[in-house]
Every structure is written in C-alpha cells, then in structure tokens.
Amino acid sequence: MRKLYVLSTLTAGVLLSACAAKPPIVAQNKTVVVNDQTIVFGGIYDKEKNKLQLIANGDAIMQGRFPPMTPTQHLNAKLNGMAVKGDCYFGSVLGDQGGAFGVVASIVQSTKNSTADKCDIFIDGEQKETLYF
Numbered sequence: 001m002r003k004l005y006v007l008s009t010l011t012a013g014v015l016l017s018a019c020a021a022k023p024p025i026v027a028q029n030k031t032v033v034v035n036d037q038t039i040v041f042g043g044i045y046d047k048e049k050n051k052l053q054l055i056a057n058g059d060a061i062m063q064g065r066f067p068p069m070t071p072t073q074h075l076n077a078k079l080n081g082m083a084v085k086g087d088c089y090f091g092s093v094l095g096d097q098g099g100a101f102g103v104v105a106s107i108v109q110s111t112k113n114s115t116a117d118k119c120d121i122f123i124d125g126e127q128k129e130t131l132y133f
Contacts, residue, residue, distance in 0.1 A: 022048060025117070027131040034123050037080060041121050043131045045090070054086045054119060054131070062086050066093045073119075088119035090133070 027043035042055040052073055054062040061084065062075035071093040075086040117133040 025133045027119070027133045030121075030129040030131060032121075032123070032128045034082065034128065039079070039123075041129060041131060043086075043119060043133060045117065045133050047092075050093075052088060052090075052119075054121075056084065066090060069094065079123075082123050083125070085122040085125075086119045087122065090117040092117050 024044045024046040027045075029040050029042040031038060031040050033039075039056050040058075044053045044055070045051070050065045052064055052066070052075075053060045054075060054077075056077075056079055061077040061079055064073050064075050066073055071090050073086070073088040073090070075088070077084045119131045119133075120127055121129045121131065
C-alpha cells in the first residue's frame, strides 16, 4: 500500500510540474517576396528561458536573449546573400518584472504605445514585415 501511495504522489508531482511549464509564444508566420525569393518568417519566444528565435523558411537564422531590464534585441543574419535584421521590442520583458518596477514600466510603456512584443524584419536595410508575439 505504501508503494502505491509513493507512486501516486510521484505521478501527481510529475503531472503538476508538466502543467506548470509554459509553452513558448509563437509569432504568426509572415511571407515576403524579395528578389524573386519567397521567404516565410516566423519566431518563437520562450519566456522561461528568455530566448528569442527568428525563423526563415523553417530554419532558426537569428537568436538571442534579453539582458536584464532590457526590452530590445537587435539580431542580424545573412540569408541567400541578403542582410536580414530583426529589430525587436518586447514590452513584456519589463512588465513581467513584477513589483513596483514592473508597474512603473507598464505605465511608461502604455503612455508611449509600446507594449507589444514584436520584431520588425528588415532585408537589405528595408523594413519588409513585422512579427507579433
């Protein structure tokens, strides 16, 4: 009987911890055509790991982590001979800090209309699309 109790307790613990893990936030794919090339951009942000990946045609071409208290990320890559840049602003990075700082950061961002989690995608210096997370 004791083994059954221990086994059921362990099983419940594993299930609860699995439910606690938050899935990453996935941006809706956006398709652009540049120089007769079709590119499908996407992105994944894992809040728990603080890791951002920008994806082109199914491959992660850029990735980075947000430094503490920094909502911006500037990522660069080459894709088929083109310079690709992701200028990202994640308001949730500051808003999720909690406490007084998180409240103040949320208020400041709201007044500036900069609360979205997004990445502007540039190809060869020209903005082509925006990914929203």
